[in-house]
Amino acid sequence: MKILVVNAGSSSLKYQLIDMDTETVLAKGGCERIGLDGAKLVHKANGKETVILSPQPTHNESIALVLKVLTDPEVGVIKSMDEIDAVGHRVVHSGETFDKTVLATADTLKEVEKLSDLAPLHNPANLIGIKACQAAMPSTPMAMVFDTAFHATIPAHAYMYGIAYEDYEQYKIRKYGFHGTSHKFVSQEAAKYLGREGDATFKVVTCHLGNGSSISAVKGGKCIDTSMGFTPLAGVSMGTRSGDIDPAVVEYLCTKKKMSAEDCMTYLNKKGGMAGISGVSSDFRDLVKAKDEGNARATLALDMFSYQCKKFVGSYAAAMGGVDCIVFTAGVGENTDCVRKDVCSDLEFLGIKLDEQKNLERNNGKIREISTPDSKVKVLVIPTNEELVIARETLELL
Numbered sequence: 001m002k003i004l005v006v007n008a009g010s011s012s013l014k015y016q017l018i019d020m021d022t023e024t025v026l027a028k029g030g031c032e033r034i035g036l037d038g039a040k041l042v043h044k045a046n047g048k049e050t051v052i053l054s055p056q057p058t059h060n061e062s063i064a065l066v067l068k069v070l071t072d073p074e075v076g077v078i079k080s081m082d083e084i085d086a087v088g089h090r091v092v093h094s095g096e097t098f099d100k101t102v103l104a105t106a107d108t109l110k111e112v113e114k115l116s117d118l119a120p121l122h123n124p125a126n127l128i129g130i131k132a133c134q135a136a137m138p139s140t141p142m143a144m145v146f147d148t149a150f151h152a153t154i155p156a157h158a159y160m161y162g163i164a165y166e167d168y169e170q171y172k173i174r175k176y177g178f179h180g181t182s183h184k185f186v187s188q189e190a191a192k193y194l195g196r197e198g199d200a201t202f203k204v205v206t207c208h209l210g211n212g213s214s215i216s217a218v219k220g221g222k223c224i225d226t227s228m229g230f231t232p233l234a235g236v237s238m239g240t241r242s243g244d245i246d247p248a249v250v251e252y253l254c255t256k257k258k259m260s261a262e263d264c265m266t267y268l269n270k271k272g273g274m275a276g277i278s279g280v281s282s283d284f285r286d287l288v289k290a291k292d293e294g295n296a297r298a299t300l301a302l303d304m305f306s307y308q309c310k311k312f313v314g315s316y317a318a319a320m321g322g323v324d325c326i327v328f329t330a331g332v333g334e335n336t337d338c339v340r341k342d343v344c345s346d347l348e349f350l351g352i353k354l355d356e357q358k359n360l361e362r363n364n365g366k367i368r369e370i371s372t373p374d375s376k377v378k379v380l381v382i383p384t385n386e387e388l389v390i391a392r393e394t395l396e397l398l
C-alpha cells in the first residue's frame with residue numbers, strides 16, 4: 001500500500017510518497033513559487049535530488065508535475081500513478097466540525113470551505129491542493145487530516161475564553177490548538193518507548209518547538225490542553241509571533257502606531273517574538289550564536305522563550321495532576337540544547353533531572369533519553385514526523 005502525503009500552501013506544495021508496508025519514504029519533495037515566476041520542483045528519491053524548473057501557474061500544474069516525476073523512468077519510484085492507493089492531505093483547521101480524519105467528498109469539502117474564516121491563510125490553500133489532486137486522480141481516495149483534530153479532546157473548561165457565551169456559540173471563538181499531528185505522534189512514540197501504550201494514567205507534556213511553537217498536555221493518549229489558541233499566534237513567543245499578550249495591548253498599539261486591527265495582527269505575527277525582541281533574527285541558530293557573542297537582546301529573547309516554555313510545563317503538570325515524561329520535538333526542540341537545558345532547569349521539585357552530557361549529544365534521528373537514570377520524569381527528544389501521521393491516519397480511514 002502506497003500513500004501520497006500532500007501539504008499544500010498558497011504558493012507551495014510538499015509531498016512524500018510512503019510505502020506503508022514498511023513505513024518507508026520512497027520519495028519526497030516540493031513545488032515552490034506556484035503562481036509566480038521561477039517556479040520549481042525539488043524531488044528526492046533513491047539518494048538523488050532532481051530539480052525541475054517549470055512554470056506552475058496553478059496547483060493543477062504542480063500536481064501534474066509531481067505525478068510525472070514520481071512515475072519518471074529515471075528518477076521516479078513507481079511505474080504508474082495507479083500504484084498510489086490513497087492521498088492524505090494536511091488540512092489546518094477543522095473548527096468544531098470534524099474531530100478526526102475524514103474522506104474528502106463534495107460534502108466534507110464544503111464544510112472545510114466554510115471553515116476558511118477561521119484559517120484564511122491555510123484552509124483555502126489546502127482545499128486548492130485537494131481539488132487539484134482530485135482532478136488528476138479522480139478515482140483515488142483522498143483523506144483530510146486536520147492539524148486541530150488531536151486537540152478535539154480538550155475539555156470545555158480548558159478551551160473556553162472568558163467572553164460572552166453567546167459569542168462562543170455564534171462565532172465559535174475558543175481555543176482550537178495546532179500542530180496536532182506532531183503532538184499526537186511524539187506522545188504516542190513516548191508511550192511506546194516507555195512501555196506505557198494504552199495506559200490511561202500516562203502523563204506527558206509535548207513541546208513542539210520550531211519556528212512556530214506549541215506545548216500540549218497529553219493524558220492517557222488524549223490531549224487535555226495546548227498552548228496555541230483560536231489561532232497559532234497564542235502561547236509562547238515564537239520566531240516572529242508574539243505569543244500570549246494582554247489583549248488591551250492591541251488597542252493601545254493601534255492608537256499609538258496608528259495601525260488598523262489587521263495591521264496589528266500582521267505586526268504581532270511577523271514582527272514580534274524572537275525576531276522582535278532580539279532585533280537579530282527569528283532563527284534560533286542565529287540567536288544562540290549572538291548570545292554566545294554577548295548580545296544582550298538575543299540573550300533576553302532566548303531567556304523569555306525558555307521561561308515561558310518552563311511555565312507551560314509546570315502548569316500542565318498541575319493540570320494533569322503530575323507528569324511522567326517531557327518530550328522535545330521540532331527544529332528547536334530537537335536541536336537547540338541550551339533551550340532544553342533552560343526549560344528543565346530548577347524543575348527537580350517536579351522530578352525532572354536532566355543529564356547535561358546526554359543533552360549535548362547530537363540529534364541522530366532516533367529517540368534520545370536525556371534525563372538522568374534516577375529522574376522520576378523521563379525527558380525525551382523525539383524527531384517529529386507529521387507526514388507519517390498523515391499517512392497512518394489515511395491508511396486507518398481506508
Ligand code: ADP
Pocket residue numbers: 209210211212213239282283284285286330331332335336
Ligand atoms: P517550522 O516547521 O515551524 O518552520 P522548524 O521545526 O523547522 O520550524 O524549526 C525551525 C527552527 O529550528 C529554527 O529557528 C532553527 O534555528 C532551529 N534549529 C536549530 N538547530 C537546527 C538544526 N540543526 N537544523 C534545523 N533547525 C534548527
